[in-house]
Amino acid sequence: MGRGSLVIVGTGMRAGVDITPESRAYIRRADKVLYLVSDCLSEMWIARNNPTAESLAGMYIPGVPRQEIYAAMVDRILALVRQGLQLCVAFYGHPGVFVFPSHEAINRARAEGFSARMLPGISAEDRLFADLGFDPAAAGCQSYEATSFLVCRYRFDPRAALILWQIGALGDCQWPPRADPRRLRVLTDYLEPYYGGEHQVVIYEAARDPVGEPVIARLPLAALPDAPTTTGSTLHVPPREPARPDPDMLRRLDMT
């Protein structure tokens, strides 16, 4: 048995379609594959490409804080690398975007002297830009995990787009998250002073199979507490108004 190594890849959002050829090759050649995906088609696809594949989804135990679940995932990954395996771990979407265990596992593997790297995949945000047809360069784009956004009261600019992830798990650190309209009411109350209740927002969920369509629900902000959501739901809040260039800054940059 040689020295263990770790490669973490992203399967993208749509099963078998969003993954890069390089990541596909790593899955096929690995001694062992762990994976966490969002649909059974991806699960079937990974299992066909490497019969050693083992899902991490079973580590989600009802009632266990997600923080502890993620720690267990990291420990499972490191244990296999220490055994000398060429380990490939596949996460749905982009493995480095809003994924705690991937970064933590790579940091710890490197700290222990193992080769560890990450390969990107198509993220939910990538799909959102395409499906909703907005360019983050147009007015800027702010992106937060929804619970952190509220709890930490991050400063944000309503002149730029705002993306809030995991609104279906708002304020809940347990597994499974419990949908609670009262929490969406808290979010709505927080946003309404900046945008107004009539401001149009989008609840978005990326497609997960090759022929599936994304879920795109457009609604006024005030209707958010009553809107159906899942743990895959993302809130997109378009800019309230365009930003105006600052004359002084234009002068300083010789742009007048």
Added chain:
Amino acid sequence: MRLLNSIIASLLALIFGTTAAGSTARNDDPQKTKFTDFLFSLMNEPTRLVAFRENPDAVLDAADLTPEEKETLKSGDAGRILSRLAQAGGTPVVHPPLIVMPTHGQPPPPPDRHPGTPAPTRAPNPSSPPPPTHGPTAKP
């Protein structure tokens, strides 16, 4: 706390690395149905996927699928597609698992707004609760 987390994590890994049927890739033949065959062909043949996107009827007409299966595929409804896949032996995964940890416990920002940040269209609710100053350990 770190020791406790480590113990819990080890127990979870031990349990789920060895016994949970749902955590291990199934040995079912993933192509035992024509419906699953068809989807795998789209996943493995990008030109066929593009052909489906451009003209689904033409591709489906040539496929050996039931009218119900064709209708399911044309609908693009992820729930219906996953449900039919589950009938074909796949593990139904209704909602994507979360792998993001909310960050708690950071100190609240100073009361002044960031320069250039536009004011709310109306005053924020003064009864809003203050931000918490404690909570689970934040991710790095």
